[in-house]
Amino acid sequence: MVRPEAPARRGRELRRRYTAADLGVLTREEATRFAPGGDGDPQADVVLAWQLLYRLEPELYDRLIRAERLHPGILGWLPPDADRIVEVGAGSGRLTLQLAGRGRELVAIEPARPLRQLLRRKLGEAGHGDCARVTPGFFDELPVATGFADLVVACSAFTPASGHGGEAGLAEMERVCRPGGCVAIIWPNNLDWLAAFGYQYVCFEGEMSAEFASPQEAIELAGIFYPGAAAEVRRRGRRRVPYPVLGINPPRDLAFKVVAR
Numbered sequence: 001m002v003r004p005e006a007p008a009r010r011g012r013e014l015r016r017r018y019t020a021a022d023l024g025v026l027t028r029e030e031a032t033r034f035a036p037g038g039d040g041d042p043q044a045d046v047v048l049a050w051q052l053l054y055r056l057e058p059e060l061y062d063r064l065i066r067a068e069r070l071h072p073g074i075l076g077w078l079p080p081d082a083d084r085i086v087e088v089g090a091g092s093g094r095l096t097l098q099l100a101g102r103g104r105e106l107v108a109i110e111p112a113r114p115l116r117q118l119l120r121r122k123l124g125e126a127g128h129g130d131c132a133r134v135t136p137g138f139f140d141e142l143p144v145a146t147g148f149a150d151l152v153v154a155c156s157a158f159t160p161a162s163g164h165g166g167e168a169g170l171a172e173m174e175r176v177c178r179p180g181g182c183v184a185i186i187w188p189n190n191l192d193w194l195a196a197f198g199y200q201y202v203c204f205e206g207e208m209s210a211e212f213a214s215p216q217e218a219i220e221l222a223g224i225f226y227p228g229a230a231a232e233v234r235r236r237g238r239r240r241v242p243y244p245v246l247g248i249n250p251p252r253d254l255a256f257k258v259v260a261r
């Protein structure tokens, strides 16, 4: 996922929502990965601010992802016959809910407890409570046996940074994938880095818009997550907002690798 704002302005409204005092919400394992120096400042570090969003305001995050739906081509491209699926960084289930019911078993790994709770509730409401297991874990230490899955995915979650995936995370995703199975990074944010590890790129065409629940919600959420576009979203007064207006690439691409037999 690319949010191309100047670094000093990146996520400025999101960063303003939290302070260093909020870091106490992170578990020790989370702090090791997301604030390794022990002195992180979400007012300066947008990546850390996102972590606090997941834990302090999971419903707000869920409202955002409900608007940012994946291109249907992605769901169509993923192997339909995958019997065992592992998703890492499942969040509140943007992709998970689409995958549940496809195979015999789905393991959704998510470190943030409030998102796990939200995801379990949504899977249960959708009738997938039995075939989907939601469990804590991190990219660099997946709680899954070697060669377990036919398909291993991460959606808008994996980055080359060590706390959010990195080389160790990629190696773990490939470890839990069976030989001949597929690892797919959906809405990837560093194609060259992934290409160096043998990942191929697929992008689905067509215009895409974020679809907020109402014009009011578009204005509210743009004010928090896309402040550079907020004035234009307000001027348009529509619930559907084309991605070029928001200034990000749409969720319509993936990078994948078939694990060697």
Ligand SMILES: C[S@@+](CC[C@H](N)C(=O)[O-])C[C@H]1O[C@@H](n2cnc3c(N)ncnc32)[C@H](O)[C@@H]1O
Binding pocket: 033, 054, 065, 088, 089, 090, 091, 092, 093, 094, 095, 109, 110, 111, 112, 115, 137, 138, 139, 140, 154, 155, 156, 157, 158, 163, 164, 165
């Ligand atoms: C932008 S959200 C995407 C969530 C969901 N996949 C979606 O598409 O909406 C990023 C997710 O990655 C998770 N995450 C961050 N660092 C992680 C790590 N080291 N290991 C596993 N998941 C991680 C976060 O908790 C969060 O749920």
